[in-house]
Amino acid sequence: MQSIKNRSLISFLCEPSETTLAVENPATGEILGHIATQSRDEIGAVIGRSHEAQKMWQKRSAKERAGILRRWFQLMMENQQDLARLMTLEQGKPLVEAKGEVAYGASFIEWFAEEAKRTYGETIPAPMGDRRLVTIKQPVGVAAAITPWNFPIAMITRKAAPALAAGCSFIAKPANQTPLSAYATAELAYQAGIPRDLLTLVVNQSNSMIGEVFCSQPQIRKLSFTGSTQVGRLLLAQCANDVKRTSMELGGNAPFIVFDDADIDKAVQGAIASKFRNAGQTCVCANRFYVQDGVYDSFVDKFVAVVKQLKIGNGLDHGVVIGPVIEEKAKHGIQALIDRAIQQGATVAYGDTPQPGLFMAPTVLTNVQQDMDIVKQEIFGPVAPIIRFNNDEELIEMANDTIYGLACYFYSRDIGRVWKVAEALEYGMVGINEGIISTEVAPFGGVKQSGLGREGAKQGIDEYLEIKYLCFGGI
Numbered sequence: 475m476q477s478i479k480n481r482s483l484i485s486f487l488c489e490p491s492e493t494t495l496a497v498e499n500p501a502t503g504e505i506l507g508h509i510a511t512q513s514r515d516e517i518g519a520v521i522g523r524s525h526e527a528q529k530m531w532q533k534r535s536a537k538e539r540a541g542i543l544r545r546w547f548q549l550m551m552e553n554q555q556d557l558a559r560l561m562t563l564e565q566g567k568p569l570v571e572a573k574g575e576v577a578y579g580a581s582f583i584e585w586f587a588e589e590a591k592r593t594y595g596e597t598i599p600a601p602m603g604d605r606r607l608v609t610i611k612q613p614v615g616v617a618a619a620i621t622p623w624n625f626p627i628a629m630i631t632r633k634a635a636p637a638l639a640a641g642c643s644f645i646a647k648p649a650n651q652t653p654l655s656a657y658a659t660a661e662l663a664y665q666a667g668i669p670r671d672l673l674t675l676v677v678n679q680s681n682s683m684i685g686e687v688f689c690s691q692p693q694i695r696k697l698s699f700t701g702s703t704q705v706g707r708l709l710l711a712q713c714a715n716d717v718k719r720t721s722m723e724l725g726g727n728a729p730f731i732v733f734d735d736a737d738i739d740k741a742v743q744g745a746i747a748s749k750f751r752n753a754g755q756t757c758v759c760a761n762r763f764y765v766q767d768g769v770y771d772s773f774v775d776k777f778v779a780v781v782k783q784l785k786i787g788n789g790l791d792h793g794v795v796i797g798p799v800i801e802e803k804a805k806h807g808i809q810a811l812i813d814r815a816i817q818q819g820a821t822v823a824y825g826d827t828p829q830p831g832l833f834m835a836p837t838v839l840t841n842v843q844q845d846m847d848i849v850k851q852e853i854f855g856p857v858a859p860i861i862r863f864n865n866d867e868e869l870i871e872m873a874n875d876t877i878y879g880l881a882c883y884f885y886s887r888d889i890g891r892v893w894k895v896a897e898a899l900e901y902g903m904v905g906i907n908e909g910i911i912s913t914e915v916a917p918f919g920g921v922k923q924s925g926l927g928r929e930g931a932k933q934g935i936d937e938y939l940e941i942k943y944l945c946f947g948g949i
């Protein structure tokens with residue numbers, strides 16, 4: 475932690491005690507620091523203060539809110555290096571990727587600072603001459619969020635920025651493995667002028683306790699969750715009692731498809747970026763590869779040649795592309811999926827070699843079949859199973875054969891096929907001849923059991939706004 479130059483970013487660290495949470499570096503196992511946790515009662519009090527703060531915040535003009543958010547964005551970018559180091563230390567991703575995430579996370583703050591000024595209502599032509607009909611948009615109220623460890627900053631700002639821009643207050647529970655960069659990001663928000671009670675982070679050893687409080691407290695009117703489908707289902711059920719508004723960004727099982735007519739070098743480049751970013755631990759990572767007969771061998775050869783070059787190691791070291799996975803349980807789960815695939819008939823084309831600690835070798839599996847577990851489940855690790863396919867109809871059926879529908883990717887240069895396939899894939903996001911598609915300006919989100927709602931883009935702020943219809947009579 476000595477390498478963090480702006481010490482105000484880690485001012486929240488405290489001495490260890492029975493009520494603190496220890497944060498570990500997954501690359502070294504070293505304890506990075508401790509943060510205070512909050513009890514059920516303390517979180518109840520936070521919600522009460524947040525409720526009061528929201529009433530004041532919504533009275534401020536959109537222009538004023540936008541100005542403060544813009545300042546927060548600037549501070550994030552001024553502190554990009556420190557935030558990135560902190561993220562690599564607690565999360566493991568390579569420093570270059572961490573810097574990219576800081577910029578990506580900050581981009582939502584900049585974007586929603588701009589969108590704050592555009593939450594327009596409508597005038598509606600009335601069916602009677604003596605009436606005038608309009609709609610206005612108003613903040614939902616107190617918004618709560620629960621976020622995962624794989625994007626410790628961006629998953630917070632993608633929710634906090636639209637909430638604050640809309641005039642809501644915001645309380646988030648970051649993942650217990652990676653709270654430090656979230657707290658540092660909040661610290662910069664306070665320095666930018668966001669009141670402490672308006673944006674609060676809470677943590678506790680018991681994630682289910684926080685989930686229960688968020689879902690059962692009537693002052694919280696909205697819950698936005700990013701994480702696994704399993705936990706998403708649970709939170710949705712808990713929110714049903716209060717009929718709370720929810721946004722759910724859940725798991726994925728992204729197919730990455732290479733057609734015979736694809737530019738194979740571009741497809742390999744896209745496949746590497748999509749599969750191995752964050753050591754395969756993103757919800758939009760390619761989870762299974764479908765390669766058409768005619769280009770199967772050449773794709774596999776070229777792909778394996780690049781995978782062999784990927785350097786594994788501590789994300790702070792120069793040239794490292796594959797950092798550690800987040801925890802022992804994750805490593806076991808990924809290894810079990812590889813072992814099971816081999817048992818079921820897959821061949822190791824490259825990788826699957828033992829690595830120390832939480833590191834894992836990037837692995838390519840061929841002779842993979844559609845009914846194998848590794849194709850059905852979210853791998854969340856640096857493993858690429860490759861399936862051979864013959865025709866477009868068979869391919870679409872296999873690609874859609876999942877409960878998930880977040881991101882998918884395909885490579886083809888045939889414009890007719892591109893349109894047909896893009897329309898037939900049951901996913902919220904489709905990368906066409908692109909392996910990395912996330913941006914603050916486009917709507918991020920899934921269909922089926924990958925979630926509800928959209929983040930980013932012009933749609934993102936609507937998740938934190940209510941539409942009110944006003945009917946003026948007797949005109």
Ligand code: NAP
Nearest residue numbers: 621622648649650681682685701702705723724725726757
């Ligand atoms: P997770 O186990 O669902 O955890 C996510 C968050 O939920 C963490 O903060 C966790 O707390 C908390 N949590 C766990 N159980 C809870 C409960 N019973 N009540 C309330 N909160 C609870 O997911 P993960 O393993 O961290 O993240 C990976 C998953 O997230 C993958 O499935 C991935 O696809 C998905 N994801 C989706 C998106 C998207 O935008 N669609 C983006 C990123 C990740 P603790 O940290 O304390 O365990």
